[in-house]
Amino acid sequence: MNSLAALSPVEQQKSASQRVGDQLRDLIASGNLRAGERIPSENELARALQVSRPVVREALRGLSMLGLVESRQGGGCFVTDLTADRLLQPLSFFLQLHDHSLEELFRARALIDRGLAEDAARNASREQIEQFKTMVGLGFDLVDDPVGFRVMDAKFHALISEAADNSFLTSVSQSLYSLAMDSRRRASEMKGVLQQSARDHEAIMAAISKRDVEAAGEAMNKHVEHIRQTTLMAEQLASQSETSYAS
Amino acid sequence: MNSLAALSPVEQQKSASQRVGDQLRDLIASGNLRAGERIPSENELARALQVSRPVVREALRGLSMLGLVESRQGGGCFVTDLTADRLLQPLSFFLQLHDHSLEELFRARALIDRGLAEDAARNASREQIEQFKTMVGLGFDLVDDPVGFRVMDAKFHALISEAADNSFLTSVSQSLYSLAMDSRRRASEMKGVLQQSARDHEAIMAAISKRDVEAAGEAMNKHVEHIRQTTLMAEQLASQSETSYAS
DNA sequence: AACCTCCAACTTGTAAGGCAAGTTGTCAAG
DNA sequence: CTTGACAACTTGCCTTACAAGTTGGAGGTT
Numbered sequence: 028m029n030s031l032a033a034l035s036p037v038e039q040q041k042s043a044s045q046r047v048g049d050q051l052r053d054l055i056a057s058g059n060l061r062a063g064e065r066i067p068s069e070n071e072l073a074r075a076l077q078v079s080r081p082v083v084r085e086a087l088r089g090l091s092m093l094g095l096v097e098s099r100q101g102g103g104c105f106v107t108d109l110t111a112d113r114l115l116q117p118l119s120f121f122l123q124l125h126d127h128s129l130e131e132l133f134r135a136r137a138l139i140d141r142g143l144a145e146d147a148a149r150n151a152s153r154e155q156i157e158q159f160k161t162m163v164g165l166g167f168d169l170v171d172d173p174v175g176f177r178v179m180d181a182k183f184h185a186l187i188s189e190a191a192d193n194s195f196l197t198s199v200s201q202s203l204y205s206l207a208m209d210s211r212r213r214a215s216e217m218k219g220v221l222q223q224s225a226r227d228h229e230a231i232m233a234a235i236s237k238r239d240v241e242a243a244g245e246a247m248n249k250h251v252e253h254i255r256q257t258t259l260m261a262e263q264l265a266s267q268s269e270t271s272y273a274s
Numbered sequence: 275m276n277s278l279a280a281l282s283p284v285e286q287q288k289s290a291s292q293r294v295g296d297q298l299r300d301l302i303a304s305g306n307l308r309a310g311e312r313i314p315s316e317n318e319l320a321r322a323l324q325v326s327r328p329v330v331r332e333a334l335r336g337l338s339m340l341g342l343v344e345s346r347q348g349g350g351c352f353v354t355d356l357t358a359d360r361l362l363q364p365l366s367f368f369l370q371l372h373d374h375s376l377e378e379l380f381r382a383r384a385l386i387d388r389g390l391a392e393d394a395a396r397n398a399s400r401e402q403i404e405q406f407k408t409m410v411g412l413g414f415d416l417v418d419d420p421v422g423f424r425v426m427d428a429k430f431h432a433l434i435s436e437a438a439d440n441s442f443l444t445s446v447s448q449s450l451y452s453l454a455m456d457s458r459r460r461a462s463e464m465k466g467v468l469q470q471s472a473r474d475h476e477a478i479m480a481a482i483s484k485r486d487v488e489a490a491g492e493a494m495n496k497h498v499e500h501i502r503q504t505t506l507m508a509e510q511l512a513s514q515s516e517t518s519y520a521s
Numbered sequence: 522a523a524c525c526t527c528c529a530a531c532t533t534g535t536a537a538g539g540c541a542a543g544t545t546g547t548c549a550a551g
Numbered sequence: 552c553t554t555g556a557c558a559a560c561t562t563g564c565c566t567t568a569c570a571a572g573t574t575g576g577a578g579g580t581t
Contacts, residue, residue, distance in 0.1 A: 042562095042563070042564090043563075043564070044335055044563090044564095045338075045339075048339060052367065055371070056367065056370050056371055068531080068532060068533085069532075069533070070531095070532085078564085078565090079564060079565045079566075080565090080566090081328055081331075081563095081564070081565075081566095082563090082564070082565085084328075084332060084533085084534090085331060085332050085335040086335075088291055088332040088333075088335055088336050089335050089336045089338070089339035090339070091292075091336070092292075092295060092336035092337070092339060092340055093339055093340065093364055093367075098289075098532095098533065098534090099532090099533075099572085099573080100532075100533045100534060100571065100572050100573080101531080101532050101533060101534090101571070101572030101573035101574080102532070102533080102572075102573050102574080103531090103532060103533080103573085104532090104533080109371060109372075111368070111372070114364065114367070114368045114371070115364075115365070115368060117340055117361070117362075117364045118362065118364075118365065120299065120303065120340070120342075120361070121358065121361040121362060121442075122442075123303050124302070124303055124356060124361070125358070125441065128440075128441060128442060131440045131441060131442050131443070132442060134389070134393070134440055134443070135389075135440065135442050135443050135446075137389075138385055138386060138388070138389035138443070139385060139386070141385075142381070142382075142384075142385035146381070193378045193381055193382065194372060194378060195369070195372070195378050195379060195382050196378070196381070196382050196385070198368075198372075199382075199446065289533095289534065289535090290534075290535070291534090291535090315560080315561055315562085316561075316562070317560095317561085325535080325536090326535060326536045326537070327536085327537085328534095328535070328536075328537090329534090329535065329536085331562090331563090345561090345562065345563090346543085346544080346561090346562075347542065347543050347544080347561075347562045347563060348542070348543030348544035348545080348560080348561055348562060348563090349543075349544050349545080349561070349562080350544085350560090350561060350562075351561090351562080
């Protein structure tokens, strides 16, 4: 019998600033510190927590990088609005790092948007379906106006999220959407791309208005697949011209 | 014409520690600092960047909270392994904060796990399918051992994630999984629940081994639906006994 | 009395120095 | 060759100090 198995790892107590940061984070999570609220000054916190000001500062800086708080010189430190895109910003670094996972992200978006479209087909109100119809009509008018189309496209996806009524999935979907936006911008300049998107939107709208859950999911799946293909194509073209420029 | 329109917002220069943090983060993102690599000491960085040591410390602390670096007292500061679950840890706070209704989270998990099961059916290797089979067999032996079954269950879902080979979705799925774990613990004590889960696992495994993508997704969907029902039921029972105790 | 100006107090940003605690590599003794 | 202790280095934490920005109120003006 190995006596090593009986040994518990040495309790590595976290650093003081880590503990302070955790406490403040829990205060925010539990609602004791609400969005926009002012946080006691660094000196007050230091006195209250029996630590030095640098410790408090490091903790606040950490929370600031996580998007939980925001400090204004001379003004004090405040809890941010705690919106989804702010809190999910570290996510974009993760994507930047593992950039080989573009395929993964498109797959994720396909899954999630398919689900959102299904739920939209289940829950959409009369007014929302009317909005879908006007948007689809508008889309066909904007196939030669990339900027205008992208604005409409964002609203279209937002409306689906709204109809699906799932704030968590909406947050994730929007993060994925905005992450691919730079690449998408290039792709939307290409010929025929927006035409295809307009047709896709029409198919999605038709399925939702008919309350056909499965068809809505399937149409959205195809839409994301089209976006994936054209976006990757645009990326390839961009990197090719880049290398030819470098050589 | 409004002359205000010509004014650009005051260039609010970020704080020094923020800039230092951004620089280090970019070094990591660009691969100049690789996973596990040692970061120059705080004093060296301070000299190199022409700032004071507290500034460097705050930057490193921020990156540490983001899960990018890890400092050991006396040992130095190192880039972490940069695994997905470490980098996506802020996500669990986000889930905790916006207490999205349990319904939303279950719906999200249903969507994502359905997709993972579909991809697992597409990609699973021979060895992984063998592992699935042994796990399913083990599951039926553990229907009277809630603790053992939960361990197996976690491995089962982890294996699906592994087979699906999508680190992003895996992280989200695991976050959702562990988030509902406390509630799940209660539910798994109930009669028949684990029996149903074992049968669900069998159906999922069968679909995957047959490479039936759609059936795998459908089986997983039903599985999550069963989990949802029994978990919510257990929650209700718990809250009922709680109120009766309080009165 | 209402309003404006200015300043003092407060808050965050940054710098510098110092000591404690932990790790690591080296070097000498066994 | 192994082992032990020591020295150098590194992070953790504290203190003090000043710069830069914000805020609110005192005091004078209208």
